[in-house]
Amino acid sequence: MALLKAHELTADPWTVIDGTGDPSGVDHPLITLESWVLHSDKLGCVNTPLGIFLKSHQSPVELVDDLDRFSVIALDFPKLSDGRAFSYARLLRQRYGFQGEVRAVGEVRRDQYLFMLRCGFNTFEVGDDVDLAGWADAATEVSVFYQPGSDDSSWAFRCRRS
Amino acid sequence: MYRYDEFDRALVLERVEQFRGQVARRLSGELEEEEFKALRLRNGLYLQLHAYMLRVAIPYGTLSSQQMRKLAHIARVYDRDYGHFTTRQNIQYNWPKLVDVPDILAELAEVEMHAIQTSGNCIRNVTADHFAGVAADEIEDPRVYAEIVRQWSTLHPEFSFLPRKFKIAVNGTAQDRAALRVHDIGLQIRRNSAGKIGFEVMVGGGQGRTPYIAPTIREFLPKQHLLSYLEAILRVYNQLGRRDNLYKARIKILVASTGVENFTKLVEEEWAEIKGGELTLPEDEHRRILDYFSPPQYQDSNGASKTFETHKTWNLDFSRWCKTNVVSHKRPGFSIITISLKPIGSAPGDASADQMDVIAGLAEKFSHDEIRVTHEQNLVLAHVCQSDIYEVWEALENAALSTPNIGLISDMITCPGLDYCNLANARSIPVAQNIAKKFEDLDRQHDIGELKIKISGCINACGHHHVGHIGILGVDKRGEEFYQITLGGSGAEDAALGDIVGRAFGYDEVTGAIETIVDTYVTERRNGERFLDTYRRVGLGPFKEALYGTA
Amino acid sequence: MTGKVATANRLREGDIVYLTKEGEWSPNLQDAWLVVGDDSELTTSASKAEQMRDVVAAYLIEVECIDDKLCALSQRERIRAAGPTV
Ligand code: HEM
Ligand code: SF4
Numbered sequence: 001m002a003l004l005k006a007h008e009l010t011a012d013p014w015t016v017i018d019g020t021g022d023p024s025g026v027d028h029p030l031i032t033l034e035s036w037v038l039h040s041d042k043l044g045c046v047n048t049p050l051g052i053f054l055k056s057h058q059s060p061v062e063l064v065d066d067l068d069r070f071s072v073i074a075l076d077f078p079k080l081s082d083g084r085a086f087s088y089a090r091l092l093r094q095r096y097g098f099q100g101e102v103r104a105v106g107e108v109r110r111d112q113y114l115f116m117l118r119c120g121f122n123t124f125e126v127g128d129d130v131d132l133a134g135w136a137d138a139a140t141e142v143s144v145f146y147q148p149g150s151d152d153s154s155w156a157f158r159c160r161r162s
Numbered sequence: 163m164y165r166y167d168e169f170d171r172a173l174v175l176e177r178v179e180q181f182r183g184q185v186a187r188r189l190s191g192e193l194e195e196e197e198f199k200a201l202r203l204r205n206g207l208y209l210q211l212h213a214y215m216l217r218v219a220i221p222y223g224t225l226s227s228q229q230m231r232k233l234a235h236i237a238r239v240y241d242r243d244y245g246h247f248t249t250r251q252n253i254q255y256n257w258p259k260l261v262d263v264p265d266i267l268a269e270l271a272e273v274e275m276h277a278i279q280t281s282g283n284c285i286r287n288v289t290a291d292h293f294a295g296v297a298a299d300e301i302e303d304p305r306v307y308a309e310i311v312r313q314w315s316t317l318h319p320e321f322s323f324l325p326r327k328f329k330i331a332v333n334g335t336a337q338d339r340a341a342l343r344v345h346d347i348g349l350q351i352r353r354n355s356a357g358k359i360g361f362e363v364m365v366g367g368g369q370g371r372t373p374y375i376a377p378t379i380r381e382f383l384p385k386q387h388l389l390s391y392l393e394a395i396l397r398v399y400n401q402l403g404r405r406d407n408l409y410k411a412r413i414k415i416l417v418a419s420t421g422v423e424n425f426t427k428l429v430e431e432e433w434a435e436i437k438g439g440e441l442t443l444p445e446d447e448h449r450r451i452l453d454y455f456s457p458p459q460y461q462d463s464n465g466a467s468k469t470f471e472t473h474k475t476w477n478l479d480f481s482r483w484c485k486t487n488v489v490s491h492k493r494p495g496f497s498i499i500t501i502s503l504k505p506i507g508s509a510p511g512d513a514s515a516d517q518m519d520v521i522a523g524l525a526e527k528f529s530h531d532e533i534r535v536t537h538e539q540n541l542v543l544a545h546v547c548q549s550d551i552y553e554v555w556e557a558l559e560n561a562a563l564s565t566p567n568i569g570l571i572s573d574m575i576t577c578p579g580l581d582y583c584n585l586a587n588a589r590s591i592p593v594a595q596n597i598a599k600k601f602e603d604l605d606r607q608h609d610i611g612e613l614k615i616k617i618s619g620c621i622n623a624c625g626h627h628h629v630g631h632i633g634i635l636g637v638d639k640r641g642e643e644f645y646q647i648t649l650g651g652s653g654a655e656d657a658a659l660g661d662i663v664g665r666a667f668g669y670d671e672v673t674g675a676i677e678t679i680v681d682t683y684v685t686e687r688r689n690g691e692r693f694l695d696t697y698r699r700v701g702l703g704p705f706k707e708a709l710y711g712t713a
Numbered sequence: 714m715t716g717k718v719a720t721a722n723r724l725r726e727g728d729i730v731y732l733t734k735e736g737e738w739s740p741n742l743q744d745a746w747l748v749v750g751d752d753s754e755l756t757t758s759a760s761k762a763e764q765m766r767d768v769v770a771a772y773l774i775e776v777e778c779i780d781d782k783l784c785a786l787s788q789r790e791r792i793r794a795a796g797p798t799v
Contacts, residue, residue: 059401080200081283083323087400090320095435111184111201118319141180144173146313147389148440149320156169156313157440157447189725195769209770211793214727259726509799580789581797589792591799641787 003103004124007136014051014072023050030074033058036066044069053105056084060092067098075121077106086119093120093150113138120150163224163532164309164454166274173316174271177278181205182264189261204284204322206252206277207263211584216255216263217280218270222290222308222332223251223535227522230533232273234518240266245518247503247511249537249575249626250329251289252280256582278316283324285315285396289331291339292536295455296544298492301351302359303455304332304340307388310443310451314389321396325403326411328396329368336655341537343367343376343657344629346413347395352382360384365395365425366417367657369623374414375657379426386448387433389441394433398425458530463495463547470497470548480555482604483566488551497548499529501541501558502565502573506598509591510576511539520561528554538575538614540568570607571615571680572598575626579619579636580643586619588636588643588669593617596673601680610680613693616651629653631694632679633660634672645672649679649705650697661702664710675709682708714778715786717752718745719759720793721768729793730768732759738768742783742794747776 003012014030020038023029030051036043043050044066051072054060060073067073073092075085085104092098104116105125113135116124126135145155166174181201188198199209206217218233225233233253237245240262241255248254258266270276280287288311290304291297311330315321321328333340334351342348348364361383367376383391395413402420404410417425474481487500501521504510513521525533525543528550534542546554558564567573574597577583579590594617601607616630620637627633633648645667648660667675680693682705687696697705719732730738731745736758739745748755752773759771775786785791792798 080197081323082405083283083321084401084405086320086323087397090397109197111197112323115317115319115322137183141183142173142176142317144169144176145319146169146173146316147318157444159169160167160447160450161444189766191766195763209722209727211789212727212729212796213722257727261725580792581799586789589798591797595799643788 001125002128002130004126004130004132004135005122007132007139009130009132010123013049016053030072033062036063040066051101051103054088056082056106059084060088060096060098064096067092067096070100072101072103072123073098074103074105074125077104077108077112080107080109080112082107086115089116089119089121090150110135110138114142118145118149118151118153163226164221164305164451170274170313171271174274174276174278177205177276177317178264178267178271181267185260185264200282204279204282205267206280207260208281209584210256211580211582211586213257214260214263215582216258216266216277217248217252218255218275218277219280219287220251220253220275220535221287221312222294222305223292223537224294224305225533225535226273227526227531227533229273229275230518230522230525232269232275234515234522236266236269237515237518243516244512244514246509246578247513247535247539247541249539249624250287251292251535251537252287253535254578256578281327282322283326283328284322285311285318285324285328285330288312288315289329289340289345289537291333291335292534292542293339293489293498293544294334294534295457296491296493296496296498297335297337298490299336300334300492301353302334303452304334304349304351306448306452306455307349307351307361307385308332309454310388310448311392314392314441321400324396324400325405326408326413328399328413330392338653338655338657339537341626341629341653341657344369344373344626344653345376347392348376349388354382358384361388363391363395365429366414366422368412368414369626369628370412371409371621372415373623373628373659374418375659376414377417377422379422379429386443386445387437388443390436390439391429391433393436393441394429397432398428402428457493458532458545460493460496460545461547463493463549466495466548466550470551473552477552479559479564479566480552483555483564484551485608486566486568486570491545495548497546497551499543499546499551499554500536500568501543501563502567503540503563504567504573504598505562505565506572506602507595510574510594513541517561517563520557520563524554524557538573540573566604567607569612569614571601571610571613572607573614574598575614575616575630577618577625579617579625583619585622586636587621587638588619588645590617590619590625590634590636593634593636593645593669593672597676600673600677610684611690611692613680614652615676626653627651628659629657630660631692631697632676634676637666639666643669645669645675647672647675647679649702650694652694656694663702664706678708679705714749715775716747716749716778717755717773718742718747718776718783719755719771719773720745720790721759721762721771724766724769732762732771738762742776742785745776745783747778747783 331340350362364376529543580586618625629651651660734746
């Protein structure tokens with residue numbers, strides 16, 4: 001797996017800790033929601049970097065009070081047709097003002113890339129054979145937007161008025 | 163009608179090139195079929211029973227003559243000389259080649275058309291009353307809002323991978339010609355007691371395997387909040403709609419399982435967060451779009467109605483056609499003409515390339531360059547001066563387009579069925595043809611009066627059978643085509659789902675069964691009742707008895 | 714006699730085709746390679762052609778051979794072979 005950020009490959013310092021194992025001692029652990037529920041007392045009050053991985057039925061709304069504690073929230077696309085995380089990302093960015101990294105994992109495809117960018121994702125877990133030029137193209141294939149997103153691109157109502 | 167500005171034009175062109183790239187990646191092997199399928203579907207391209215099928219959007223059913231000519235051209239050059247107009251105000255081509263589709267889309271873009279979101283689990287082509295802008299009692303033209311929704315929903319980054327397809331319809335008169343209550347969202351334009359314009363919002367209607375009549379979740383939504391309210395509904399649905407079972411994924415199931423009250427609460431809570439934000443419709447943007455739909459400059463129609471009356475006395479065929487296919491326009495001296503795409507023995511909704519050209523010519527000359535597609539699979543010339551109607555009729559007569567049957571028994575909605583569709587259980591088109599032939603006699607059709615038969619080839623209900631006065635549903639019984647009949651449905655303002663009358667009929671029996679039902683109605687009816695009224699008064703009993711005997 | 718043949722659509726055009734004994738794809742059902750009994754070879758050839766991107770949506774159908782003529786058993790496949798009935 002490779003990690004894409006701003007259309008470039010980037011190093012991934014995070015280590016995924018599956019299940020509910022104790023992540024203390026791991027550098028940059030990316031833990032599950034179940035693990036957070038179990039260990040939040042301990043993890044909540046230390047200052048080491050912490051990330052969380054949410055399955056597509058786990059809404060980040062469950063975490064609103066703890067968002068500050070996370071540097072990364074990874075949202076899962078378990079299959080191409082499961083688009084729940086698009087809404088989650090927008091809520092994180094717009095409603096809850098989450099400033100950290102919102103990472104797309106799972107079925108992350110080039111043809112969804114622009115939608116993900118517009119919903120506020122900023123890193124993308126992709127295959128090692130990723131065609132970087134193709135992904136960069138995908139981000140610019142469509143330049144007109146008819147609705148506000150969670151990125152800073154302008155959209156039709158506003159463009160037409162200026 | 164709406165004209166693209168630089169933004170609209172750029173988006174559609176970019177989308178064509180994006181799709182061209184996707185096709186190239188499929189042909190080069192970079193994309194597997196499974197992944198490509200998800201991409202081609204959100205651009206209206208299916209692989210059907212015989213070939214690829216391309217569905218082109220006709221937003222809110224309005225077309226210019228130039229656009230209609232382009233549709234004819236595409237049928238001629240890339241397909242087999244015809245197209246099929248559907249209940250969702252789209253046109254389907256049944257035989258395009260995959261390698262040609264990018265070029266077809268580029269040709270469509272030249273005339274401001276596209277196939278964006280005509281399939282796939284996203285917000286589909288927004289439909290509207292086909293008499294929009296010309297109906298006498300209209301509060302406001304629903305196409306203005308349909309266009310606003312079209313733009314907002316196009317390539318929406320958050321709502322392009324919904325649990326299931328999503329269909330929105332808008333209507334602006336008391337009479338519901340857009341079948342609002344069988345849509346995922348139905349928007350009925352209302353004026354409140356303070357004289358303000360807004361919408362009654364209905365959510366969770368649908369047909370298919372589990373049909374529902376949509377409940378109203380908000381009696382009045384001020385118009386400037388339309389998009390934020392829609393965004394709230396879609397956001398709730400995108401997060402909570404079921405994704406584990408294709409048949410339970412539509413919003414109707416979510417609304418029913420959550421309960422209307424709870425669902426409404428979820429939507430209102432979400433809306434409270436975003437209300438008054440960026441999506442609030444700016445007055446100038448509303449105006450900009452409204453202006454495109456302002457009424458055309460009608461010419462002087464002095465004496466037109468007198469000429470029209472005289473023409474009717476000349477020619478019996480003409481006057482008969484006028485009786486069913488011509489209705490009054492909000493402006494005196496003008497009429498609305500419905501062109502039937504249901505000649506006896508044809509495939510309902512089909513039009514040949516030549517016929518499309520004839521209609522384009524007539525619209526250009528006589529109807530302010532505009533054509534409408536109805537959800538009942540007919541076409542409309544919406545602004546014809548009454549002194550021209552006779553000439554229009556003659557031209558239609560020459561193109562085999564003057565069937566005088568709008569609203570009568572032979573004006574059926576029919577899905578493609580097993581003749582074209584991969585999902586079908588049984589054929590639909592020949593069933594419609596056989597029924598039309600049985601009732602060919604026009605006097606008899608007039609005697610029967612308003613009767614809407616709707617036929618689907620499987621439970622997906624593309625032919626609206628649940629809401630047919632008489633609904634016919636194709637089912638498969640051990641490899642044989644059978645047809646289940648329902649009675650008493652309606653897709654109009656008195657929306658209702660039909661009741662199943664009893665055991666299904668074989669292919670050879672179904673026409674006879676329909677005749678028995680119609681004869682029973684004729685016997686039972688009281689002073690001028692429509693079929694639907696009689697059915698609602700007497701119920702299933704007499705029909706059951708006539709069909710199956712008393713045993 | 715009943716057996717199986719492989720059918721698909723040409724990827725580029727969408728036309729319906731049937732797999733022949735020579736490994737070609739023909740638009741005519743009568744050219745199809747009829748296999749009675751073990752149909753694994755049919756399946757293998759058909760999925761190979763899908764991988765080569767000659768065809769798409771390949772599957773096997775049941776056919777009957779009467780007087781040297783192949784006839785699909787299901788109504789759906791008969792309509793597919795002969796075109797729409799209307
Ligand atoms: C031939 C290709 C077609 C395919 C594969 C197809 C597929 C489907 C499916 C699967 C559904 C059920 C959706 C659900 O319940 O979730 C459906 C519903 C529907 N389709 Fe089609 N359809 C086709 C053609 C048409 C045509 C030609 C029309 C118009 C005449 C049409 C209009 C509709 C309508 C109105 C519904 C029911 C309303 C709803 O619940 O969405 N479809 N279609
Ligand atoms: S109702 Fe069934 S048979 Fe008819 S078009 Fe829809 S999916 Fe096909």
